[in-house]
Amino acid sequence: MAANGRYAIGWICAVATEFVAARLVLDAEHGQPQYLAPCDTNQYCLGSIGDHNVVITVLPEARYRHGTSAAATVVTNMLNSFPNVRIGLAVGLGVGASNETKDIRLGDIVVSTSRADENGDLHYDCGKFLQNKPFERARMLHRSPTVLRTAIAGLRADHEINGHLIEEVIEDTLTKYSNLRRKYGRPSEESESHHIRPDHCTEGCALPTGDGFLTSPDRDEDDRIMIHYGTINSSNRLMRDAKTRDRVSTEENILCFEKEAALLMDLLPCVAIRGICGYSNSPPNQDWQRYAALVAAAYAKELLLVMVPRSVEGEDRAQRH
Template identity: 40%
Template sequence: MLSSFPGVRFGLMVGIGAGIPGRRADVRLGDIVVSRPEGTTGGVVQYDFVKAIQDGGLQRMGSLNSPPRVLLNAVAALQAQHDRQPSHIPRFLREMITKNPTMAQTQQGLPGFVHQGSHNDRLFVATFPHAGGDNCQNCNSAKQENRTTRDSVDPQIHYGIIASGNTFVKNAETRNSLVQRTGEDCICFEMEAAGLMNQFPCLVIRGICDYADSHKNDRWQRYAAATASAYAKELLEYVPVPTVGEGGQVSDLNRQIEDLNRQVRDLRNQLAQSRRPVYRND
C-alpha cells in the first residue's frame, strides 16, 4: 500500500474485537472501543510479550507507540461534541441499510449488519463454560451476569486501553488472567494492533462482537464491524485537512526506524568486539 500511495501519513485500524467486562466500562455487544493513551501506555498493550520475574510472576515488556497527534486531537474534539449532542453513528447505520437493504438480511449463514437484539447479548459469569452448540440456547440463564437494561440499542463509545497479541482468547478465566498480567485496566481484546502500532501510525477502532469467552459466536460480527466503521466515518469529519500534511509520511518514518535499528545493531556488534578477550604471545 505504501509503495502505491507514498503520501500516506496515518491510518485507522477498523474492525472487530472482544469486550472485556469490568467495573470501568459497561461494554456491550455492538459497542465501539477506541484506543486512547493513558499514563505511560500509548493506548494498546501487548499482553503476550512478557518475562518471568524473580517472585514467579510475569512482567510486561516494552510499550507500543501512541496514535499520531492529529488523530488524538480529532478524538478529543469528537468526544467533546458527543458530550453536547448525540453521535451520528445511528444515522449512518440507518442510511447504510436504506441504501443497501440486502445488508440487513442473513447471508451465507451470517446475520445481517443490524443490531441482533439485546436478548442475544448474554454475558455469563467467568466460571460458567458454554453448554455446547452454535448458540447459547442450552446455557443456564441463571449463570448470566446481572446488568442494567439500556434505554436504547444505539452503540455506546468507550475510550481506553486495548489489549493486543497473537493468542486467540476464548476462555473467560484466561481473559481475566491476561488482563491482570498487563497491569492495565483494558476494555478490549484484539489480535492485529500489536504488530502494527510501532511501524504504522494509526488509531485502533473496534466494534465489540463477543466477550472473549467460550460463548463466543459469529452472530454480532457484521454489526460490530458496521458500528466501528460508522465511528471512523464520523471521526474523519473532525480531522482538519491542513493538519494532515504536518506529520511525516509513513514510508519516511519506516526508513527512519530501519536506520535506527541498523545503528543499534552496529553499536551492539562494536560492543561485542570490544569485550572479546585479547591473547598475547610473549
C-alpha cells in the first residue's frame, strides 16, 4: 500500500487509451492507495518518474461525453484522497488546427502556453461556436503554475539545442512492453497522408493527391514529431465545423481543440499536453489515437525529468472543494 501523502503531482486522463499510455511511461508502479476519501470512486495508478511520485486517474467511460463537468468531479475526488497534490498534468488526445505558421500533423504534440499579453493558457467557450458570428470567448483561465512554466521553458531550450527524446522514450517503452508495439507504435505514413488536412493550410502545408485527400510534404527524420506551444481551446464539445474552426483558430491563434482541461485549471494548477490524433474538420483517425496518447505521455515524462521535486513541493497545495 502506498502512502497517499507522498504524491504531489496529479496526472489526469480522459479515456482508457490515455490511462494506458500514462502507465506505460512510468519508471515504477507503487500499488494501491493507502485509503480513499468518502465517495471517491476514481480508479488510480500510483507510480514514479525520476524522483517524482505521480498519481494517475482517468474519467469513467460513461462520463467522458460530459467533458469538463466529469473532469471536475474526478479531480475533486483525487484532491480529497491525495491532500499533498500541488500541480497537475492534463495529458491526452487533441485535434489539431494548423495555421499559416504552424504545420500541425498527426502524432505531433501541443503544449498549452500563453502569450505575454494573455492571462492564461486555455480558452473555454462552453460550446458557443456560432457560424458567421464573432467568437464568444467566455474567459481565459489561470496561467500554469510557475514551476511548470519554468520547466517548459527549460525543456524547450534543451530541445532547440539537442533535439527532443520523445521517440527514444517511446522506443524504450515499447521495447519493455513489446506486446503493445503493434497497437501503440507509429502508424504508417499512408494513414497520415490520407487523412483530410485543414481547409486553409498553405501550399507548404498540404498537397492534393488526386483522389480527394491531401498529403503533406515530407519532414526530416529528426522532425518527424514536432512540439508546438500555444493556446489550446477547451469546451464541452469538439468543434466540427471547418469554417468556424478555421476562423476561430486564426482569430485566437488556437493550435488545438479538446474537451477536458478547461475546468481542471480552476481546481488544480496544471498544463495541458495533447497528442494530435485528428483534425477538427474530419472524423477522428482511429489509427493514430494510441500512438498520439503515448507521444503526449512521453513529453510529460520528459517534462517531469527536468523538474526538481523540491520546486514542486514549494507550490501551494491545491484547494480542496
